[in-house]
Each structure stands twice: as C-alpha cells, then as structure tokens.
Amino acid sequence: xxxxxxxxxxxxxxxxxxxxxxxxxxxxxxxxxxxxxxxxxxxxxxxxxxxxxxxxxxxxxxxxxxxxxxxxxxxxxxxxxxxxxxxxxxxxxxxxxxxxxxxxxxxxxxxxxxxxxxxxxxxxxxxxxxxxxxxxxxxxxxxxxxxxxxxxxxxxxxxxxxxxxxxxxxxxxxxxxxxxxxxxxxxxxxxxxxxxxxxxxxxxxxxx
Numbered sequence: 001x002x003x004x005x006x007x008x009x010x011x012x013x014x015x016x017x018x019x020x021x022x023x024x025x026x027x028x029x030x031x032x033x034x035x036x037x038x039x040x041x042x043x044x045x046x047x048x049x050x051x052x053x054x055x056x057x058x059x060x061x062x063x064x065x066x067x068x069x070x071x072x073x074x075x076x077x078x079x080x081x082x083x084x085x086x087x088x089x090x091x092x093x094x095x096x097x098x099x100x101x102x103x104x105x106x107x108x109x110x111x112x113x114x115x116x117x118x119x120x121x122x123x124x125x126x127x128x129x130x131x132x133x134x135x136x137x138x139x140x141x142x143x144x145x146x147x148x149x150x151x152x153x154x155x156x157x158x159x160x161x162x163x164x165x166x167x168x169x170x171x172x173x174x175x176x177x178x179x180x181x182x183x184x185x186x187x188x189x190x191x192x193x194x195x196x197x198x199x200x201x202x203x204x205x206x207x208x
Contacts, residue, residue: 033150034178035143038062045134053078057135061142069095072139073105075131080107082127087112088120098140099148099200150177152200153184160184163197 042058050058054075061067080090093106111120139145153160154177161180164171167189172179190196 033147035146036141038138038141041134041138041141048134049129050134051078051130054131054135058138061135061138066144067135067139067142069103069105072135075135076105076107079127079131082131083109083124086120086123086127087115088124099145099152102140102145102148104136104140150181153177153180153198156199159199160197167195167197169197 039062042055042062045055045058057067057071057075061071076093083090089110091108091110093108095103096106098104109124111117111124157177157180160183161171161175164183164187167187169183169187171183175183184190184196184198187197
C-alpha cells in the first residue's frame with residue numbers, strides 16, 4: 001500500500017527560501033516572514049489541465065485568501081474515484097502534520113495487480129493532476145501553513161544555531177527565522193549526509 005506523495009508539502013521550503021532570497025514581500029514582525037503569491041497556483045492549475053472540482057476549490061481559496069482542511073479534503077472523493085476507475089484500491093488515510101498543529105488530509109492506494117510501474121504511475125499522476133496536486137500545493141503554502149512552519153523553526157532556534165555552528169555554517173547575528181531557514185538549506189553537510197539542523201520535515205527540493 002502506497003501513501004500519497006507529499007511533494008507539495010516539500011515545495012513549501014523552496015517557496016519560503018525563494019521569496020526570502022529574492023527580496024520578496026515580508027509580513028509579520030521582527031522575524032520578517034515572507035509568503036509566496038498563491039494566485040499563481042490557480043493560474044498554473046488552469047494552464048495544466050486541473051479539473052473543475054480542483055479549480056473550484058482553488059478559486060474559492062484565492063477569493064477568500066485561505067483554504068480550509070475541509071476544502072482540500074473534499075477532493076479526496078473525486079480523486080479516489082479517478083484512481084478506482086483505473087483499477088486502484090484506495091484506502092482511508094490518516095491526517096498528518098507537516099508542521100505541528102497543521103493537519104493535511106491524506107489517502108493511500110494499492111496499485112492495480114499486474115500493472116507495470118510506469119503505467120500505473122502515469123495514471124496516478126494524471127488523476128492527481130486533475131483533482132489534487134495544485135490544491136494541495138496551495139493548502140500547504142498558504143500563510144497559516146507557513147506560519148506553522150516558521151513557528152516550528154523558532155521553537156528550535158537554540159538547537160539550530162548550535163548545530164549550524166558545529167557544521168561550520170556562518171549565520172548572521174540574531175537571524176530572523178527566514179534567515180534560519182535559508183541557513184539550514186545552505187548547509188552542505190545536511191545535503192551531503194542528511195544531518196539536517198532542523199528536526200522536522202526538511203524536503204529534498206530539486207535545485208537546492
């Protein structure tokens with residue numbers, strides 16, 4: 001049984017680092033929190049074949065400035081139907097926390113018996129593109145998700161600074177939490193052997 005991919009959640013760190021590194025808008029307080037422009041997620045979904053159910057959820061989120069757990073969870077049903085129609089078995093998932101206090105809906109599936117990996121992976125990808133991927137990306141990249149991510153970094157500030165020092169990573173004096181995120185992602189030792197200085201979900205983001 002295969003759990004859903006958490007690729008969207010892994011993109012959050014890339015978005016945060018990218019916005020911070022490019023001098024994007026900062027919001028919040030002294031910690032200079034930065035948030036990506038999520039209207040682009042709807043534009044990408046429209047351009048890349050997302051289905052009407054997913055587009056409706058995204059459009060609502062853009063208009064309201066937030067996507068709720070129930071909004072994203074409403075897409076598990078049509079996604080499951082798409083997979084089941086192709087011979088997959090879909091199983092109820094347990095909501096998971098990418099960041100403390102921030103729950104994300106989940107599902108799992110068993111691929112069709114006898115179907116080659118390349119074939120079922122293509123079917124899975126098509127169903128997720130139609131019903132899920134862009135909405136999940138919006139959900140885990142919205143301000144309250146990124147706030148939960150930043151808050152988790154802030155809770156670990158002393159340990160992160162100590163760890164970065166032991167790895168030889170130079171950090172500015174009294175860094176903002178966004179600068180801590182950037183420092184962790186720039187840690188060559190963390191990339192080399194996985195000894196990340198953040199005890200949490202550090203993604204493998206292409207290009208970082």
